[in-house]
Amino acid sequence: MKQKFQDKDFYNNGFDLIRYWAAISVMLGHFAWKAQAFSNTPIKAMDTMVSVMHFFPGVVLLFAISGFLVTASLERSKSKKEYMLKRVVRLYPELWVCTIVNLIMLCSVVPNLLDKSIIVWLGTQVFGVANTPGCLANFATGSVNGSLWTIFTEIQLYIVICFLNDFLKKMNNVQWGIALTVSAAVNVGCDYAAKYFGGAIAKMIERAFVPYFIWFLLGCFIYHKRDVLIPILKKMTLPLLAVYTVLRLLNWNLPGYYAGIMVGILAPLIAIGGGGYCLPAIRIKCDLTYGIFLYHWVVLNVIVHYDLINLWDWGWCLLLLVTVTFALAWLSWRFVGRASGKLIKRILNKMN
Template identity: 40%
Template sequence: MTNEKGNSFGILRYYAAFCVMYLHFTGYMMSLVPDHVRGIGVLRSIVNFYQPTVIMFAISGFLISASLERGGMDAKTFVKKRFSRLYPDLWLSMAVYIAALYLIIRDKFDSSILKWCFTQGIGIAGTPSCLKDFATGSINGPMWYFTVLIQLYILVFLFKLITKNSRSSVLYGITCAVLAVCNIICSMSVSKIGDTGAKLLERFFLPYAVWFFMGVFIQTCKLHEIKNIKTISLITVIIHAVIRISGTYDIGYYTGVITGICTCILTIAAAHLLTCTKIKTDLSYGMYLYHWLFLNLIIHYQLYDKFHWMVCLIIFTLSTIVFAYIFRVKRK
C-alpha cells in the first residue's frame, strides 16, 4: 500500500515544468540557430521522451480526484479551491508581463491589450492583436493549457457528481477508452477543419481529456496501490521505450495515444515508488507562467546571435526561476 501524502509529485511537477520550458526553447532555437541544430535536437529529444504536458495532465487528474475524495462534492468549496490555486498567480503574471513589455515595446501597445486582459483574466488564452508580430507572435503561448485545465476541472466534478462518486474500474476504463478514441478522431480531423477550427480544437478539452482522466482513473480505483505495480511499471517502460526509440507510428492528437497512456501510468507509479521528498516551495506553476516572457525577450533582442545557445538556455532558465520565485502568491 502507498501513502498518498507521501509521494514525489513535487519532483515530477518540477521535471515536467523544466521539460515544457526546454521544449519551447528548443522549438524556436532549432530554426533560429541552424548551425547547432544537432545539439539542440539532442536536448529536445531528451525532454520530449516522456511528453511533459501529458505528465502535467495526469498529475492534475490524480490530485484533483484525491482532493474531491477528501473534501467531498461541495461545488462552492471546489470552486473556491480551484480559484485560489490558479487565478491569483495568473493575474499577477499578467501584470508582470504587461509591465515588462510596456517598458520594452510601449509603442506597440493599443486598446487590444484591454481585451486581452479580460479574456486571459478569465482563463481564455490569446494574444493582443498589437503584439502578434512581436518575437514568437504569442504573448504567452502555453496558456492554452490553463484554458483546457479549467474545462477539465469542471468536467471531472460533473462526472463524479453524475456517477455518484462511483469507483467502478469498468466505468473508468470505458470512459478512458472512449476518450482515447476521441483523441484519435481529433488527430484525424485537425487537418480538415481549417486554421480557425484547429485553434479552437487546441483550446478544447476533448483531445486532452484521456490523459487527465487516466490520472483520475488511477486515483479513484486505487490502481497505484496494487501489489504488482512495479512489474506493470517495468512492462510499461519497455512498451513506451520500444515505440519511441523504434519510431513506431503511434496515432494521436498532440502525442501518440499509446505512449501517452504509458506516460500517465508511469507518472503516477513513479510518484509513489520513488523516495518521497518534500519540496517546501513549489515554483513549477510560476515557471510555466513566466518562461514564455524570457523566450520572447531572447528572440526580440536576438541573444542567440550574440551568445552560444547554451548560454541563452542558462539565461532563460535562471530568469524564469527568479521570476517564478519573486512573483508568486504565497499560501499558508
C-alpha cells in the first residue's frame, strides 16, 4: 500500500525557512538591481548577487507556498467570512503602518516634492494598491515602494481562491491537468503580450494576478492532492533539484512571465514537496518576512536618494539596508503583527 500524507504532519514543514529565503532574496535582488543602475562604476559583485538570488526566485516561492497554506487556511475556516477576516487583519494593519512610516520619511527627506497627488496615493495604500504619485516619479528609485505589487497580487489571489476553492477541490486529475496547463499557457502568453505591447498593457499585466496564477494554483493543487503528492514529491526532491540545477546552470529555460515557465513549475514542486517537508520543521516565532517585504524598498529609496551607493562602499550600503530593514520589520512584527494576531483571535472568539 502506498504511503499517504497524514494531516497530523501538516505543520512538520520547513516553510518558515523558505519564507525567509524568499523575503531576503527579494530584498537583496532589489539592492543589486538598483546598485547596478545608480552606481557610477560597475560593481561586479552585484551580478553574482543577482544570479544567486534569482536561482530560486523568491516571488515564485512566495506565491506557491501561499497557494498551499492559504488553501489550508480556507479549508480550516468555518466560513468564507472568517477566512477573509483573517487575511485582512493579517495583511492590512502592518501595511498601513508602513505607509505612515513611508510618508514620514518622504515629508522629512523631500517635503518640497510633495503635492496633492500624495493624497490619492494614500487612498490607494488603504487597499494595498501599488502606486507612485506623479510628484515622486523622479524621487530615488522612481517608485515609492516597488515591492508592494507582490502584496496587492497576494490580495487578489486570496479573493480568487475564496471563490474558486469549492470548485477546485471537486476536480479530478484530468481537470486539474487542464487547469494547470491553461494557467501555464496564460503565463507564457502574458510574457509575449507584455513584450509586444509594452506601455499601459504591460503595466496592467504586471499588476494583475493572472500571470502569477500558475504558481499559486500549483500550491492549491498540491494541497488538495497532498495525501498522494507530498510523499511522491519528498522522494523526488533530489532528482527534481538535480534537474533544476543543471538546467539553471546551463541557462536553459522556456519563455514565461517574470520567471521562465520551467522555473515557475519546478521551483514550486521542489519548495512545497521537498523544501517544505524535507527541511527541518523549524518554527521561527519571530516572523519578520512580511516586514522585510514592506520596508526594504523604503530604506533602499533613502540610500539611492542620498547617493550612498557612490559615496560609500557597496558593502556598507548593503549592511545599512539589511540592518535598518530588519529593525523596522521587527518593530512591525512586535507592535503591529502580534497585536493583529491577538485581534483576530478575539474577533473569532466573539463570532463563534
